[in-house]
Amino acid sequence: MVVLAAFTSLGGLVALLAGAYGLHRTRHLTEAGEITDALVKAVLQGADRPTLQFETADGRVLEVVSPVPPNRRRPLRAGERVRIAYDADDPREVVLIGRERRGLDRAFVAAGASLVVVGLALGMAG
Numbered sequence: 001m002v003v004l005a006a007f008t009s010l011g012g013l014v015a016l017l018a019g020a021y022g023l024h025r026t027r028h029l030t031e032a033g034e035i036t037d038a039l040v041k042a043v044l045q046g047a048d049r050p051t052l053q054f055e056t057a058d059g060r061v062l063e064v065v066s067p068v069p070p071n072r073r074r075p076l077r078a079g080e081r082v083r084i085a086y087d088a089d090d091p092r093e094v095v096l097i098g099r100e101r102r103g104l105d106r107a108f109v110a111a112g113a114s115l116v117v118v119g120l121a122l123g124m125a126g
Contacts, residue, residue, distance in 0.1 A: 001126030005119045012115025019108025026102060029095040033085035038094075040066070042078040050076050054084060056091050064092050068099050 038054035041063065049066045056062060066076055076082065083097040 002123060005121075005123035005126060007119075008122060009116050009119025012112045012117075012119055014112070015108050016112025016116060019105045019110075019112060022105035022108065023102065025093070026095055026100045026105065029085045029087055029093065030097065030100065033095070034088050034091075035083065035085050035097070037081050038084045040076045040078055040080040040082060050078060052082070052084065052094065054086070054094075056086070057088065060091070062091050064094055066096070067094060067101070068096055 034057050036054050036056075038052040041051045041053055043050045047065070049068070051063045052066050053061065053063045068076055082099075084094045085097055086095075087093040
């Protein structure tokens, strides 16, 4: 029972930390990142997400894979322009403004915290 409790708590801790990190990165990019427009390009053969092309503040033109999953209510369409925030130190890290994944990250935090509590309860019972 103690081994099950340890694995449950450890799995929950990993999920909690993943969600917390995602929330932190999203907040950091939306508050301190560079804001620009990006052009949505067509989905490449074999890929499931379109690419975003944008120009950085220092004039470089980059293409990155969209962080928005294709199963969203309103998928990105080729030729569309979207607002993004990117990390000036690593411009490959982007967030689409208004389409952040905060809900998913919060779900990871909640599920992880729940698993940690269940693991602790199992540990105390065993």
